[in-house]
Amino acid sequence: MDIKNIKNPSFLKKLKIKDLELLSNNIRKYIIDSVSITGGHLSSNLGVVDLTIALHKVFDTPKDKIIFDVSHQCYTHKILTGRAKEFDKLRQLDGLSGFQKREESPHDxxxxxxxxxxxxxxxxMALARDKQNKxxxxxxxxxxxxxxxxxxxxxxxxxGSTKTKLxxxxxxxxxxxxxxVGGLHNNLDKIRSNYKYNNAKNKTKDILNKIPLIGSKISLGITNLKSSIKKLYLKEGFLFEELGIKYYGPINGHDYKEMLIYLExxxxxxxxxxxxxxxxxGKGYIHSEQDRLGSWHGVGPFDIETGKFIKKEENKITWSEVISNHLIDLTEKxxxxxxxxxxxxxxSKLFKYKELYPDNxxxxxxxxxxxxxxxxxxxxxxLIPFVSxxxxxxxxxxxxVIHDIARMNTHVIIGIDRAGIVGEDGETHQGIYDLTFLLPIPNLIISTPKDSIEAGNILYTAMLSKRPFAIRYSKEKLEYHKENYKIVPIGSWEILEKGKDAVIITYGSLLEKAKMIKKNLSKTIDLSIVNARYLKPIDEKLYNKLLKEYKNIFIYEENTKINSLGSYLVNYAEEKKYKGNINIFAIKDEFIKQGKREEVLKLLELDEKSITNKIKNIMKKKD
Ligand SMILES: Cc1ncc(C[n+]2csc(CCOP(=O)(O)OP(=O)(O)O)c2C)c(N)n1
Structure with missing residues (x-):
């Protein structure tokens, strides 16, 4: 069967177990092929192919509602509900979302x-159903x-307390x-190992083997057997039972017979x-099956044969890795x-840190x-905790952050990873709100370093500060350089390039773009570039100077326009009775879709070309 021709899951009702197994293999291959080109969540999806097929065989979506938690593991569900054809645009601009999306299908x-x-x-949903007698x-x-x-x-x-059907x-x-990790995990571990190693499994198997499958349908005469199956495991599953939720299992999520019986x-x-x-x-692909570090959880394009990720050769590492390297060096101090x-x-690239400092x-x-x-x-x-x-x-x-850390004014460092546009994960993962919601919080220092050296110095400053301290960094890559650590005075900005006509104030990864914008404009406009590495407190001394010196101030941000550094600086300028013009280039008031960062920035007119043109036009009108 051609996976791409699947329109909806109704065909599953007729399939026998061996057909289902064949379908599983085909879907696994299809997912591996697609994700090797587009990137995406691989391991979690390979793990639930059989389970998802079994669910769609037993239940009837869209009447029945299947909600996938996180929903990064919903690829088989998308395939069974007629979206296989769109997998070549998975997670890409205007393509299929990597998560369940209601506008894509009534089955979501x-x-x-x-x-x-x-x-x-x-x-x-269950309570709403009950109220409406559905x-x-x-x-x-x-x-x-x-x-x-x-x-x-x-x-x-x-x-557990509602007793509703769920x-x-x-x-x-x-x-x-x-x-x-954690206690629940340890409890489940115990159940799993009992299941694997003691007689209980065989007992269950014996029971299940007595249940006939009539054609592809499970015999319905199972009611008497279910209590005996349940009793085998009741002790271990007690947590859920104590809460008022009936526990069944554990069962093998790759054994159709077992799954169909329990789901029925x-x-x-x-x-x-x-x-x-x-x-x-990761089932069905050797590299993801063996992975214990999560390297195959979310992946970029890869070579199926060798399992090697296809990466651009470059002299750069991620911001996460930069921060992690500094954490290693500073823990030594x-x-x-x-x-x-x-x-x-x-x-967040912390495995090396964990290996070197397991106790930290x-x-x-x-x-x-x-x-x-x-x-x-x-x-x-x-202690000096760094929450990554x-x-x-x-x-x-x-x-x-408000009630505990900032209010008690404690020495907690918050490393805010993936600040800004994140790319293919899209709407649910964009890091464009943290500054917006952190700015109003008293006591909190907020920073965004421009490069790896400044990142180390700001982290060093945070370590000595004895204050709540947020350090923001993007998903981008950068060159890694090291120097001896020195303090970056809290609330200090720096003039990166000096120009006489106007000033652009920005921070973090956008400073590189600001440099290109300056270059683009160099024939007509002489632009200053200011690195606003502290978003709070701001450098009042330097900003007051800029307000005196320039009639045109541009603030460029990868954050929501509402309540950004820009609006903070506009308010400040108004209080100082500034008579010039301030323009904020930031993200408009809407959810930002998936796509590569550069594509999304272009769409938002926040790429260097758009900003160059905007500045040109604004300055032209002022002449
Ligand atoms: C609130 C939140 N924190 C972190 C994540 C990142 N994240 C995505 S999937 C995942 C692991 C989920 O594990 P599990 O529920 O066991 O599903 P599996 O991928 O193993 O199928 C994490 C931590 C997230 N999506 N949401």
Whole structure:
């Protein structure tokens, strides 16, 4: 069968188990082929091919609602619901989203990108269904990593008490992006190893083998058997049972017979049930199967044969790596420095740090709020925590930054990774709000270094500051240089290039673009470039000077225009009765779609060519 011809999942109803297995193989190959060209989330998708097919065989979307948590693992779902043809534009500008997207298909019941929203959303949908006397099923598919997040616990606590019909599929592959952590993980580990090594598995198998499959349909005479299956595992699955959620499993997420029996069983329940499904992350591709560090979780293009990533040869490394190198050097100077990551050790390039300083490194799991308050506690007791967190995920920890860290004015350093446009992950992952929501918070120092040396110096300054200190850096790559550390006075800006006609104030990765803009304009306009490396406090002395010296000030940012550095500086200038013109070039008030950073910046008219033209036009009118 040609995967591209699939229109909807109804054809699955007729398929026998061996046909389903064949389909699994074809879909796995299709995903590997597509992702090797476009990049995308590989391992999580390969792990749930069989589970997703089984779900679509038993349930009827779009009437039944399947909510994939995070939804990075929804590729098979997209293929089965008629979107295989669009995989050549997966995660690209105007192409198929890498996540569930309601506007793409009625089969996409919900949308995510951030983890652990599926259980609350599913409960909301189930309660709405009940109120409207509808009869559909609601199924949340959630990974073991995402199950450990606070939002999931809040939802579980509520679900158990409602007694509404709701199915939770716990997709347990032992991994978050890299190896999962925490008490829940250890509990699931115990269940898994019992399942693998003691007789229980055989007992279950015996029971399951007694259940006939009539054609492709499961015999419905299973009700008497389900309690005996359940009892085998009840002790280990007690956490969910104690919360009022029926626990079934664990079952093998690559064994169709087992899955179909349990899913049919769950369908008949009239209360919340959780089916614990064990899957192998990365299944079907040798390189992703063997990966324990999460290198195959989210990937760029790669060569299928060799498993080598296709990277441009360049003399550059990521900002994450730059920061990580400095953390290693600075921990050597001060062993109180402690690095905390909420499950992003791989993405934030912290494995080397972990290896060198295992006692200074904590993976808190997918738990941003917890990671920040944990850091605050450590800081109060004398450590210097550095919380490495993506800008988009810091949204989860806003209250903790205000209520705990900034208000108590503690010495917590927040390393804000992926600040700015992030590219292919799109809307849910853009790092364009952190400055907007951090600027109003008292006590907090906010910085964005321009290069690797300034990054080291600002981190060194933060380490000595004894203040809450945010350091923002982008997803871009840069050259790595090292010098002896020195303090960058808090609140100091620098004039990078001096010009007489106008000034452009910017920070971080955009400074490189500002240099090109200056060059583009050099025949007609002599532009000054100011590195606003501290967004708060600002360099009032230098800014006052700029207000006196220039009639035209341009502020250029990869952040929302509303409540950016620009609006802060405009307010300040108004208070000083500035009579000149200030123009802010920043992101307009809309969600920013996926695409390569340069493509997106162009679309937003924030690329160097657009800014060059804008400045030219503005200055022309003023003549
Ligand atoms: C709030 C939040 N923090 C971090 C992430 C980054 N992230 C994406 S997938 C993932 C791992 C999810 O693990 P799990 O739920 O076990 O699913 P799996 O990928 O193993 O199938 C993480 C940490 C996120 N999407 N949302």
């Amino acid at each position: 019941a919900y949308e995510a990108g951030h983890s652990s929203t599926s259980l609350s959303a599913a409960l909301g 009869k559909n099923n609601v199924i949340a598919v959630i990974g073991d990593g995402s199950m450990g997040n606070g939002l999931s616990y809040e939802a579980l606590n509520h679900i 199915i939770i599929i716990l997709n347990d592959n032992e991994m978050s992006i890299s190896k999962n 069983m769950a369908k008949k329940e009239n209360e919340p049930v959780l089916i614990h499904v064990i899957t192998e992350k 001060n062993n109180n420095l402690t690095v905390i990551t909420p499950a992003m050790a791989g993405g 490194f904590i993976d808190a799991g997918i738990a941003e709020e917890h990671a920040l308050v944990l850091a605050n506690g450590m800081s109060i007791e004398g 967190i993506y800008s988009t995920f810091l949204q989860r920890g806003y209250d903790q």
